[in-house]
Amino acid sequence: MPPTIAVIGGTGHEGPGLALRWAKSGQYRVIIGSRQPEKAAGAAAELNARLGQSLVRGMANPEAAAAADVVVLTVPYSAHAATLESIRAGLAGKILVDVSVPLQPPQVGRVYIPPGGSAAVEAQTLLGGDVRVVAAFQNISAVHLEDPDHPIESDVLVCGDDAAAKAEAVALARAAGLRGLDAGPLQNAVVVEGLTAVLIGINRRYKVKGAGIRITGIGEEPS
């Protein structure tokens, strides 16, 4: 049985594209989580219609987290702590992949470092050592994510303190058609999260929609 991924906040900007790519890979069962279960069910139905088969389910966030093997958090930073509180009962012993980016609207092109150091470190602090938090996927523009046949010229930098959890995030990247790279300890997430603000600013200044980053000089290109 393939592992189950829950995409918490999966009806938002980044969630549907990731859910679609993971479901399409055939390597994961996918649950879309939302605060409103009917909204999650609607998003799942839409993805299933695109996939041509019923591979995605919708649930309320806490049930989605509890039913999953790996939990992926894609909510705006303003909902970060409250969402974590709402799902924490279902996270024990699991991997949490935190996609959150601390931004302070309206200055979303300006790097903002939250009080806890980074969103991912705040998540780890809130959840304690029983949950392995990994930071990943923050720099992937949602623009091309929802077209699973569109190659994305951006790497996934993975930060975390648990090697097996980082390897799982690298595998999730690969299943989504992306190259995942080990970017060091969870503490380094401050840079990867902040890079999203830099990319948002570049999108504005250079009048593009999906600026991303690629690590060069490591002699390997993504498939």
Added chain:
Amino acid sequence: MPPTIAVIGGTGHEGPGLALRWAKSGQYRVIIGSRQPEKAAGAAAELNARLGQSLVRGMANPEAAAAADVVVLTVPYSAHAATLESIRAGLAGKILVDVSVPLQPPQVGRVYIPPGGSAAVEAQTLLGGDVRVVAAFQNISAVHLEDPDHPIESDVLVCGDDAAAKAEAVALARAAGLRGLDAGPLQNAVVVEGLTAVLIGINRRYKVKGAGIRITGIGEEPS
């Protein structure tokens, strides 16, 4: 008369390659600065031998800064504040391009955020509003910098609060054969500096020497 660039700490890791490329471009007169003037003179002589003409001079750091139009700071973070103090008399009204990266050896693959927020913000705080500080070139590996014919697959992310100063740093990048991109306000330097720690970690983990970053999706490749 072309503008004069002083590369402070120019006998170190990153300085000679930048000095060589700027001198070779024909667009700048270049001074290598060092704490020891004879060391600066030796480094300048070496570069002139490679260039086949006398384009680079060597001076003590304070004299180099005073003689330059644009000052580029390439010293280890441990010497950052003391070097700035030593050259500040020569910086009034000028642009300072800060290449410094705060690292805490031996954990150089771990992002370290200094008390002042970033090296570049600390420089601006120390120097006051009469000097326009720009952060740039931190992510360029020294490995290929000293071979001016070797293309470098890495972008220069430029952070600063003064548009003209950022444009000058972008021009300096172009003269060195690199693409410079406006990465937002000086506050964003924390991410660009920290990215160097991430790249150092990637070099170690993936057993390469010159990992860099490229911004993708902006539809323009460096020349």
